[in-house]
Amino acid sequence: MEKTLISPQELEALVAAEPCVVIDTRAPDAFAAGHVPGAVNLHDIFTYLATSTPEGIAELRSKFAEEFGSVGLSGEETAVIYEQSMNTGFGQSCRGYFLLQYLGYPKVKVLHGGFAAWEAAGLATSTDAPAPEPKTFPLPETGKDLMMDTAAMLDAVKDEKVVKLDVRDIDEWIAESSSPYGKDFCPRKGRIPGARWIEWYRMMKPTADGPMIKTKEEVLAECATVGITPETPVALYCFKGARASNTYLALKEAGVKDVKIYFGSWNEWSRDPSLPIEEGLPY
Numbered sequence: 001m002e003k004t005l006i007s008p009q010e011l012e013a014l015v016a017a018e019p020c021v022v023i024d025t026r027a028p029d030a031f032a033a034g035h036v037p038g039a040v041n042l043h044d045i046f047t048y049l050a051t052s053t054p055e056g057i058a059e060l061r062s063k064f065a066e067e068f069g070s071v072g073l074s075g076e077e078t079a080v081i082y083e084q085s086m087n088t089g090f091g092q093s094c095r096g097y098f099l100l101q102y103l104g105y106p107k108v109k110v111l112h113g114g115f116a117a118w119e120a121a122g123l124a125t126s127t128d129a130p131a132p133e134p135k136t137f138p139l140p141e142t143g144k145d146l147m148m149d150t151a152a153m154l155d156a157v158k159d160e161k162v163v164k165l166d167v168r169d170i171d172e173w174i175a176e177s178s179s180p181y182g183k184d185f186c187p188r189k190g191r192i193p194g195a196r197w198i199e200w201y202r203m204m205k206p207t208a209d210g211p212m213i214k215t216k217e218e219v220l221a222e223c224a225t226v227g228i229t230p231e232t233p234v235a236l237y238c239f240k241g242a243r244a245s246n247t248y249l250a251l252k253e254a255g256v257k258d259v260k261i262y263f264g265s266w267n268e269w270s271r272d273p274s275l276p277i278e279e280g281l282p283y
Contacts, residue, residue: 046092052149069137082111091246104140203250219254
């Protein structure tokens with residue numbers, strides 16, 4: 001299996017060897033202060049709140065096909081996505097990776113360790129904002145099954161073979177807070193029924209160059225604590241699909257075969273009073 005996570009040195013070599021579009025998902029002010037040379041800024045990758053209604057999915061697909069096309073992705077180029085560091089942006093680079101997978105884009109990499117690792121490697125940075133040549137973004141159907149809607153998640157709730165994996169922060173899991181945006185951002189606090197929990201930080205470990213996603217064996221050891229093997233179907237969720245995307249990438253790199261994300265996540269689920277939830281402390 002070809003790996004998605006690449007080191008700063010591998011990125012430097014890749015950019016020199018083949019057409020690449022390097023995408024910085026950080027806020028515009030952070031991008032302006034310094035970034036990987038030649039990178040373009042797409043903060044919407046992180047901020048966009050998706051819903052899984054047919055209209056919501058159609059809007060998501062057209063919006064990101066337009067945005068990714070506008071920065072020069074035609075299917076020929078390798079997309080390389082990064083954030084500040086793996087644990088400071090709620091998994092925003094991985095959210096970009098997942099969106100591109102879902103949209104069927106053939107070549108996607110994530111800079112392991114983010115911009116912090118790039119700087120730690122002593123590589124050059126730039127404050128120039130490039131003007132990329134827009135391309136027509138291809139929209140094959142190949143990745144469509146990676147994203148679950150509420151109906152699919154409801155089916156998963158009823159299917160004991162599927163592990164529903166909640167990767168939100170502890171205060172959200174124990175129903176103390178409804179979101180990272182504030183305790184009462186959503187109308188309900190709690191969990192999707194039957195969900196198991198691995199806080200997304202557990203897929204990473206500290207290194208001299210900042211937090212990095214754990215090795216295959218280490219990720220599978222974390223998975224084993226909630227009954228996930230490489231063969232287990234996994235339905236991931238968080239608040240809006242970013243932290244779930246960080247875990248998605250960790251699981252895929254570790255060889256877990258059947259992983260999908262309920263991308264609307266708690267932001268969508270909690271707002272529909274007809275959908276079941278578990279409230280209060282989980283144990």
